[in-house]
Amino acid sequence: MKRVYVNEQWCLGCHLCEYNCAFANSGKKDMVSALAGKPIYPRVHVEGHDNISYAVSCRHCKDPLCVKSCIAGALYRGEDGVIRIHRERCVSCYTCVLVCPYGALLPGEDGAMQKCELCLSNSSGEPACVKGCPNRAIVYEERGDSL
């Protein structure tokens, strides 16, 4: 399956991916009304230290600990290999935070957990973080595995 991959040597640390992510998942038509003047809740986060930065989002693990650990049966792996969440089932217990080795799950504005679902079902249609990255530090591609 196609996944999001990062190359930290190319990341400028500009955080545009976070804004593009929040916008793509906002359901709004223009970026200003979606994001201006309020805290954003993106599903990708730029991390780093010293001179290094890189964007972290769900790895869509082949053996997803978050799915196996979710006490609400909210997280699931679709037949396409994408890890998604039924947010209405989430009770914000944070067990997924306790088990995700990448720190890829965070609560949304309403407190329920949210995660990268590759923008497959929002208006972007493909990862907005990738589309908007000015230096191709984030890519969306197949890297030679089945699922």
Added chain:
Amino acid sequence: MKRYVIIGNGVAAAGCIEGIRSTDRDGEITVISAEKHEVYCRPLISYYLEGKTDLTRMNYRAEDFYSKNAVRVIYGESATAIDPDNSTVTVSDGSVLPYDAVCVAAGSSPFVPPMEGLDTVEKKYSFLTLDDALALEQAITPESRVLIVGAGLIGLKCAEGIQERVASITVCDLANRVLSSILDDECAALMQKKLEEHGIQFLLGDSVAKFEPDGSGSYVAHMKSGADAPFDVLVLAVGVRANTGLVKAIGGNVNRGIVVDNRLATSIPGIYAAGDCAEGYDVTIGANRVLAIFPNAYMQGHAAGVNMAGGDELFDCGMPMNSIGFFGLHAMTAGAYEGECYEETTPESIKRLYVKDDLLKGFLLIGCHERAGIYTSLIRNRTPLSEIDFELMKQGATTAAFSSENRRKKFGGVV
């Protein structure tokens, strides 16, 4: 065609079904479910009482889970015996089920110590099953004074769940702190303060000497300390015991739980065990113990299912871990609290990381749980701390503390 029998219908059983079906599409699966419910999210019973979920959303899997996986479920019955010589399971309705592999996923039962006058209390409940929660819901009114015996995870989640629906809640425990199995004194004090802010009262380091009707339809618990706790509804959340009887009865290796190896096999060929009734390997103490937590139940069940179906799945990274919050204050704990302790505290938060032999062995985090799973992965993977920037990792869990080579694998490859 192989015949599988699963004793129990909780999350370990669901994991077992999915494990079997990942390996064998055709075998015949029969589940024996004492509870008359489809598999549901057991830890959500307190959230149900709190109004944060409902009976539909609490179902662990979609409506067609059993039919899609071609599973026959026998509801309202339990297994009464396993006959390993003839490879059969006897059910309480008298039927006898032949098996090629059986998984004991029978869970645990509430442990109620003998307490004087307990039989005089009419409204008393355990808090382990959905039916327990529904019965408790029927019993409480806005005027109820509730006494909960046990300040562990079950007792306190129950308290949080009903806090807005009753007049008062008192929690007593023999231990001198709340959540004594997972928190140390200082962490427990922080959590207790939060619970007290929400009106929950505590009688700690104390236990009930005698229950007595007060003559007007209510009761008094006379405590050993001399204190009296009046109440209308009693919740017993002292602890649980693994349901090991079926395997013990046929000479299988049983300690506190049914002893299993890393493939979830018991000492008797063809018989596997998973979940709260099993005693599997704990990577943080290097020995077996019962790890009665949801993630282990699923993963053990899954591995058991794969192995029952002739596949090969190891579950060798079990460890105690809990993510539990009360009224917005969140605690995360994992592993063993042994070795050198690095700590950082503020009035609202506590972080303790335990290091031994160049490994992270365990942690306690209250009010500072961001990306805690990165810490958990260090324990699970037994990552030598000398290979990472542990000084940076101490400040906050971050993948930036790994080498760039390690990060390239994590974020540039398939994991």
